Amino acid sequence: MYVAVKGGEQAILNSYRLLDEYRRGDPTLPELSVAQIASQMPLAVARVMAEGALYDPQLAALAVKQAAGDLIEAAFLLRAYRTTLPRFGATLPIDTSAMHLQRRISATFKDVPGGQVLGPTYDYTQRLLDFSLLAEGREPASPPSSGQGLDPHMPRITDLLRDEALLEDDASAAGDPEPVDLTREPLELPAARSARLQNLARADEGFLLSMGYSTQRGYGNTHPFVAEIRYGTVEVEMHIEELGFAVTVGCLEVTECQMVNQFAGRPGQAPCFTRGYGLVFGYGERKAMSMALVDRAMRVGELGEPADAPANDQEFVLYHSDNVEASGFVQHLKLPHYVDFQSNLDLLRRLRAGTCPLKAGVVPPANASGDGHAVASADDSAASPTKEVLAS
Amino acid sequence: MTSPTAHRPTTANSPPAPVVRDPNYNFGYLDESTKRMLRRALLKAVAIPGYQVPFGGREMPLPYGWGTGGIQVTASILGPDDVLKVIDQGSDDTTNAVNIRRFFARVAGVATTTRTREATIIQSRHRIPESPLREGQIMVFQVPIPEPLRWLEPSEAETRTMHALAEYGGMHVKLYEDIAQHGRIATTYDYPVIVNGRYMMRPSPIPKFDNPKLDMSPALMLFGAGREKRVYAVPPYTRVESLDFDDHPFAVEQWDAACALCGARDSYLDEIILDDRGTRQHVCSDTEYCTERQLAAQGGKP
Amino acid sequence: MTAARPLLSARTLTRTWDGVHGCRDVSFDLYPGEVLCIVGESGSGKSTLLQALSWQTPPESGSVWYDTREHGFVDLAILDDAQRRLLARTDWGYVYQHARDGLRMHVSAGANVAERLMAVGGRHYGQLRSSASHWLQRMEIDPIRLDDAPSSFSGGMQQRLQIARNLVTHPRLVFMDEPTASLDVSVQARLLDLLRGLVSDLGLAAIVVTHDLAVARLLAHRTLVMRAGQVVEAGLTDQILDDPQHAYTQLLVSSILQH
Numbered sequence: 025m026y027v028a029v030k031g032g033e034q035a036i037l038n039s040y041r042l043l044d045e046y047r048r049g050d051p052t053l054p055e056l057s058v059a060q061i062a063s064q065m066p067l068a069v070a071r072v073m074a075e076g077a078l079y080d081p082q083l084a085a086l087a088v089k090q091a092a093g094d095l096i097e098a099a100f101l102l103r104a105y106r107t108t109l110p111r112f113g114a115t116l117p118i119d120t121s122a123m124h125l126q127r128r129i130s131a132t133f134k135d136v137p138g139g140q141v142l143g144p145t146y147d148y149t150q151r152l153l154d155f156s157l158l159a160e161g162r163e164p165a166s167p168p169s170s171g172q173g174l175d176p177h178m179p180r181i182t183d184l185l186r187d188e189a190l191l192e193d194d195a196s197a198a199g200d201p202e203p204v205d206l207t208r209e210p211l212e213l214p215a216a217r218s219a220r221l222q223n224l225a226r227a228d229e230g231f232l233l234s235m236g237y238s239t240q241r242g243y244g245n246t247h248p249f250v251a252e253i254r255y256g257t258v259e260v261e262m263h264i265e266e267l268g269f270a271v272t273v274g275c276l277e278v279t280e281c282q283m284v285n286q287f288a289g290r291p292g293q294a295p296c297f298t299r300g301y302g303l304v305f306g307y308g309e310r311k312a313m314s315m316a317l318v319d320r321a322m323r324v325g326e327l328g329e330p331a332d333a334p335a336n337d338q339e340f341v342l343y344h345s346d347n348v349e350a351s352g353f354v355q356h357l358k359l360p361h362y363v364d365f366q367s368n369l370d371l372l373r374r375l376r377a378g379t380c381p382l383k384a385g386v387v388p389p390a391n392a393s394g395d396g397h398a399v400a401s402a403d404d405s406a407a408s409p410t411k412e413v414l415a416s
Numbered sequence: 417m418t419s420p421t422a423h424r425p426t427t428a429n430s431p432p433a434p435v436v437r438d439p440n441y442n443f444g445y446l447d448e449s450t451k452r453m454l455r456r457a458l459l460k461a462v463a464i465p466g467y468q469v470p471f472g473g474r475e476m477p478l479p480y481g482w483g484t485g486g487i488q489v490t491a492s493i494l495g496p497d498d499v500l501k502v503i504d505q506g507s508d509d510t511t512n513a514v515n516i517r518r519f520f521a522r523v524a525g526v527a528t529t530t531r532t533r534e535a536t537i538i539q540s541r542h543r544i545p546e547s548p549l550r551e552g553q554i555m556v557f558q559v560p561i562p563e564p565l566r567w568l569e570p571s572e573a574e575t576r577t578m579h580a581l582a583e584y585g586g587m588h589v590k591l592y593e594d595i596a597q598h599g600r601i602a603t604t605y606d607y608p609v610i611v612n613g614r615y616m617m618r619p620s621p622i623p624k625f626d627n628p629k630l631d632m633s634p635a636l637m638l639f640g641a642g643r644e645k646r647v648y649a650v651p652p653y654t655r656v657e658s659l660d661f662d663d664h665p666f667a668v669e670q671w672d673a674a675c676a677l678c679g680a681r682d683s684y685l686d687e688i689i690l691d692d693r694g695t696r697q698h699v700c701s702d703t704e705y706c707t708e709r710q711l712a713a714q715g716g717k718p
Numbered sequence: 719m720t721a722a723r724p725l726l727s728a729r730t731l732t733r734t735w736d737g738v739h740g741c742r743d744v745s746f747d748l749y750p751g752e753v754l755c756i757v758g759e760s761g762s763g764k765s766t767l768l769q770a771l772s773w774q775t776p777p778e779s780g781s782v783w784y785d786t787r788e789h790g791f792v793d794l795a796i797l798d799d800a801q802r803r804l805l806a807r808t809d810w811g812y813v814y815q816h817a818r819d820g821l822r823m824h825v826s827a828g829a830n831v832a833e834r835l836m837a838v839g840g841r842h843y844g845q846l847r848s849s850a851s852h853w854l855q856r857m858e859i860d861p862i863r864l865d866d867a868p869s870s871f872s873g874g875m876q877q878r879l880q881i882a883r884n885l886v887t888h889p890r891l892v893f894m895d896e897p898t899a900s901l902d903v904s905v906q907a908r909l910l911d912l913l914r915g916l917v918s919d920l921g922l923a924a925i926v927v928t929h930d931l932a933v934a935r936l937l938a939h940r941t942l943v944m945r946a947g948q949v950v951e952a953g954l955t956d957q958i959l960d961d962p963q964h965a966y967t968q969l970l971v972s973s974i975l976q977h
Contacts, residue, residue: 030509031509032509032510032511032513032514033432033509033514033518034432035511036511036514036515036518037432100475100479103475104475104476104477106475107445107446107450107474107475107476108441108442108445108447110447207472207474208472209470209472210470210471210472210473210645210646211645212470213572213573214573291736291737328735328736339570339571339572339573343572348475348479348480349480349643351479351480352479352480352481352482352484352643353480353481353560353643354481355479355481356479356480356481356482356560359481359482359504359512359541360504360505360510360512361542361621362505362686363505363506363542363543363605363621363622363623363684363686363701364542364604364605364606364621364623366623366686366687367604367605367623367624367625367669368604368605369687370604370669371602371604374600375598375602378599577799577803580800581800581803581804583803583807583837584837585833585834585836585837585838586833586837588833588836588837588840588841589822589825589829589832589833589836592828592829592832592836592843592846593825593826593829595843596826596828596829596847596864596865597826597865661841661842661843661846662841662842662843663842663843663844664843
């Protein structure tokens, strides 16, 4: 005799306990501290802040710990937390030309005012596993002596090009409109550049990387050059009404990438370089560069260029870039779907009972919802227990 | 979502301890201005039955795909005197329904029930309860893909234009094709409807068996798609017509079998496989309806 | 054929994508039941002109006027998107060079033909099916193929199906972009014959873009010759082909004769 299954709630509670145990791992090993994660895995923390769309290294490190290292799950935790935070106001735009730099490179000129500053980068390491890291307690290398320190005069390369009128102007649109805020309003298409950039800033790094890569392989080539990459700290200022001036409320680490691409010019507009822009929280060069490639690829419409590659398709990029959305929807397939499956089963049995072969060239039927739950082949050839009646 | 250490450990046989209201969260988790924004979107949706209204969705502590749209709708209309029922696949006890109910118990402390008759708000995934709804009740549906034309046209810009111009011919192509190939319409759930004679709507993945319950219902039907950031609505006593042809009218499923537990012949039945010889049994999908019928048959009071 | 007023008029129509390439300064009138051919080599701007005339892209300058059923003879620029889309789906047809651009390739021939009827309210499956069957026969496709998808059809059959799909709502004007160019030479003649008969039976007006003067000769009452975005010669087809005035037209005509 069939007895209806109960105990869903207990099963959930048990799963929490098993998860806690899984996350803790071998209890004889010291527990990872949030401070250790924040300090010794800064690139994981940076990615979580960027995709979680919340700048707080400690909270991001906590999320990494709670998520047992799953960075997309950690970003989700930060996003959900972000929903509960009140908004005091908006800061002034950060000024990356005043960045306290740790790294600054340009691929477009051999030498630039202020020079090429490599900073802490994996770029020139040889990717050989360093087994000495298996042991703990190795003293970190002492940083190079700063000598004269960095040149205080480090203009942005793009500013230099713009001043020569070789790079398109980046002045605000007429009337200086408010940027779109996707965390407050739904995305509208065609999307304003501010909405696109915000979407990309929160986007999954892997998705942007692949999209950017596709533009280099012929799916919408924009001939990019890295004008400048900057990584360092910027001050964040807010205008306080009561004081009548702006005060610094904190600082952020950001990575900025400006790419320049060639542009053929249009009637009434002389040819010049065009910009692709990337900006992320923390140290995230791969993401910033990918973002710049995809930003430029989505500008083809406004620049009158052909728009036939996936990276040119604003809807395609903007609707599939968010890994919290993507992860949820992909994984939701694990949820029970047996009611709908039931109705498909019955239809299939009925169709097989009155079998007629598919006509030439016709794609087999799917549900009108088109959600991929096509009528599947079944082994069961028993007559269907259901029939259909007209809805009264 | 919840830290495991916030719950006292239980043995396998004792019922889980009730969830305590967490005062660190605003009532319903969302802040008041977000709830207001959502209610404004819902009012717009009610004013234009079946039309998808965009809203500024927030990330919730449950993943997209797990009902964040339904949760945001419920959160924005929930009041301290409401009685909430949550079901998934027709049952109060599936893990997803339990999870959502616990969420609202924690962030709202609102009374919950399994009894359809007692609920003021019923949040549901994939079913409409068998017990008839009454005026004053609100159904909140969890919607994965709100756009009925999405299979035909991946572009959102284009589908919005098609709705604006009532260009629905493509959907009928799908139905025509089913009849040409199989002699009948092959869509069995999330069956497209026309609301108030104007907008085409997806009723969420409810089986077509449930579509007639939408037509001229005394209850208010709200639909929330969290990931796609759309809400839509069917006000009470609104015409909801399932698409069909004049000579191939819309038809619902009916079983030869009755529910093995309560004997019902008028409810949607789930198929249970009992053994490895393929023995099957059918039981009501709506567990509350089934339980009520069983109790009534035994002469006991619920 | 000469009615009181034109069905469609172009006035100094200009549409380029870089200020140079496209069509410039095109003017003509088209009367009901008249077939106009636009001939030119590849790159002459003829396809751009067709897209501009059918308002798939708005013109840079100049105008297109059409004798609509509901609003009379109007400049298409004053209609809103909804009205133009409705026009395109009912009173106009557009036949693409490649049938796959104008058909649903994996849906049956019957559904392809019946779609426009369903879009304007057709709700009786049996009647839709018989209408579709009638049109297949009209286009010399065996109605036994009604439930087959066009992906299983030959190129010529696909093109005939595309045309049928456009004609079910009895449009008064059909735009055709190189309708025979993708077909085998042996198949082209049959299609052109069919088109000629249809145009005359249904009283259709048509604007046909082609690089093939033989298509113009067979189908068109009048012809425009395009070169580098501009119309260099216009007039009755027979006159243009038998007695070309412009040097470029003479070149075109003579190069055909040499083959």
